[in-house]
Amino acid sequence: MVGPPGSGKSMLAQRLPSILPPLAPKELLEVSMIASVAGELGEGKLTDRRPFRAPHHSASMAAMVGGGLRVRPGEVSLAHHGVLFLDELPEFTPQTLDALRQPLETGDCAIARANHRVTYPARIQLVAAMNPCRCGMSGEPGYRCLRGERCRTDYQARISGPLLDRIDFRIEVPAVSASDLIRPDKAETSASVALRVACARTIQRERLERLGASATTNAHCPPSVVEEIARPDAAGLALLKDASEKLAFSARAYHRVLKVARTLADLYASETVGRIHLAEAISYRMSAERMAQAA
Ligand SMILES: Nc1ncnc2c1ncn2[C@@H]1O[C@H](COP(=O)(O)OP(=O)(O)OP(=O)(O)O)[C@@H](O)[C@H]1O
Ligand SMILES: [Mg+2]
Ligand SMILES: [Zn+2]
Known part of the structure; x- marks a missing residue:
């Protein structure tokens, strides 16, 4: 999703799990196992709601794809059977984004260690949001970026071609004005x-x-x-x-x-x-x- 600040990108992404079907029993078991290995099965509560993970762009490579001193699943595996949401996509390091390519292709995430290899499942729906340019306002009526065209082209070039190739839906999210919200449009629930x-x-x-x-x-x-x-x-x-x-x-x-x-x-x-x-x-x-x- 590409759009100016406040257009509702983060809000839309958070709503995605609510339109997805509940986890099937077998999926629920897998999701629980990963959460348990990661030490995130708080109070042992199980829910059939699909996972929604939104790591910050400062997240380390190990936090994203797994690893660390004691190997544990990363965000991409904690989002298994659910949604991995990357807000402010161009702010993630290119290495972190590159590391997502393999899981997106195969549905699992391999962590190589000195003498062994661990693989965790990572079948995810990747959702990402970004502003059209660094200042966030490129393309808005009547607005000119201080740095001109390059504000947008440089910012968007931070997303590599191979990652972009794996994104099936690229949508522009237009700015929402207060009057849009006042008009009582009938929306589908x-x-x-x-x-x-x-x-x-x-x-x-x-x-x-x-x-x-x-x-x-x-x-x-x-x-x-x-x-x-x-x-x-x-x-x-x-x-x-x-x-x-x-x-x-x-x-x-x-x-x-x-x-x-x-x-x-x-x-x-x-x-x-x-x-x-x-x-x-x-x-x-x-x-x-x-x-x-x-x-
Ligand atoms: N279509 C909409 N309907 C109702 N409220 C909306 C809509 N779009 C935005 N809002 C309101 O605006 C707020 C900001 O939206 P949100 O944080 O999702 O924007 P954003 O696109 O992620 O912005 P940023 O680029 O700054 O992260 C929401 O919390 C919500 O209150
Ligand atoms: Mg946002
Ligand atoms: Zn700009």
């Missing part, structure tokens, strides 16, 4: 969004069961299964080809767009992946910068 998420997940689980796949969600499907379940119709395929060339998608980006499009189609209860689902998926992948250019 978290509970009703959670219901839509649960429906989409049921569709996915049943489809993957029929195929005999081991994954239960689109997100966890290997590329071969993604190609099988997210085959777009002719118009969708044409759009995807075009966008892949224009936006120079990597192979990873290509499969990730297909996954997102499949999930959008599931949310709209559509059997086939159409042009409209791909267009939406592709739009989430375009950087804020490209969005600005396209506008």
Whole structure:
């Protein structure tokens, strides 16, 4: 999420667990085991709410991915089956962000020691927030950064390409004015969004069961299964080809767009992946910068 200060990025991220389905018993066991190993199972209370971890950007590498004198799981494992929220993303050290790439790819986190290796599970949903530039206000109507264009380009360049490639939804969060809050807009409740998420997940689980796949969600499907379940119709395929060339998608980006499009189609209860689902998926992948250019 990219947006100016006070636009509600941190607030939105904190609400994410409330629209996710509760932990299944097996997941709950894994989450509890990690918390227990980390010495964080306060009073032995178990809850089926998904973890939400928000380490500060000053967190050490060991705190993030695990390690230390006595090896213990890091934030990325404590967020297993839940959300890892990195607020002020460009403020994290490049080394810490790099260390997240492997867990994001494999769903576990390996800690190498002098004479052994420990692996903790780390299947997470990564959510990150940042201001568009160092001063925070680039792009706001009537505002000019003291350092000009470079305020934004330098700040955004702190996020490496390989990490960005693993982020499927890049959204601009516009500033909220007090008058926006005074107008009593009817908003959908978290509970009703959670219901839509649960429906989409049921569709996915049943489809993957029929195929005999081991994954239960689109997100966890290997590329071969993604190609099988997210085959777009002719118009969708044409759009995807075009966008892949224009936006120079990597192979990873290509499969990730297909996954997102499949999930959008599931949310709209559509059997086939159409042009409209791909267009939406592709739009989430375009950087804020490209969005600005396209506008
Ligand atoms: N859409 C909204 N509806 C209701 N309240 C909002 C909304 N957006 C922001 N707020 C209010 O503004 C406060 C600040 O939002 P939040 O801390 O999430 O902003 P932020 O985008 O994380 O800012 P920063 O970049 O400074 O971290 C919230 O605690 C909330 O009270
Ligand atoms: Mg914030
Ligand atoms: Zn600026």
